[in-house]
Amino acid sequence: MNRASVARAPGIQVFDLLLICSNKTTKKGYAVKLVRLLPALFALSCLPALAADDGAKLIAKYNCLGCHAVDHKIVGPAYKDVAARYRGQKGAEAMLMQEVRAGTKGKWGGPVAMPPQQISDTDLKVIVQWILAQK
Numbered sequence: 001m002n003r004a005s006v007a008r009a010p011g012i013q014v015f016d017l018l019l020i021c022s023n024k025t026t027k028k029g030y031a032v033k034l035v036r037l038l039p040a041l042f043a044l045s046c047l048p049a050l051a052a053d054d055g056a057k058l059i060a061k062y063n064c065l066g067c068h069a070v071d072h073k074i075v076g077p078a079y080k081d082v083a084a085r086y087r088g089q090k091g092a093e094a095m096l097m098q099e100v101r102a103g104t105k106g107k108w109g110g111p112v113a114m115p116p117q118q119i120s121d122t123d124l125k126v127i128v129q130w131i132l133a134q135k
Contacts, residue, residue, distance in 0.1 A: 055130020058123050067114070070134060077108045083134040096128045097121075 059065060067075040086092035101124065105113035119127070 054126050055133075058127050059130065062117065062119055062123070062127070064127070067112075075110065075112050076114055079131045079134045081108075083132050086132060092132060093125070093128055096131065097124050100124060100128065 059068075068077065068079060070079045072078050073081070082096070086096055089095070099107070100114075100117050100119070103114050103116040117124075
């Protein structure tokens, strides 16, 4: 693996940092501390992917796909359309969480109301974050 490919891979940069800090010119103990931090750094680099997987799984779990799809309208709006409408709005996450929890009628031009949903705050937050991330 050459230096250019290492620069593009965030996970590899941690290993480069570890190698630099394990050099004999560094103070004793820094390399050990970095070795202990390595698993945590790796776990943190995986969080966005895990959140995306969790959002998709929760949407399936709560049967949201019966009325919504990612890229086209079914009964309710496409998730991409919802994300586009709320993108850049202050408090969009809280507003969308409230709408999902309370239900809506006519907001998207359809005659069918989305019924109130009974979803835990934790699951709802992950779902809403996933929806808002759609492009």
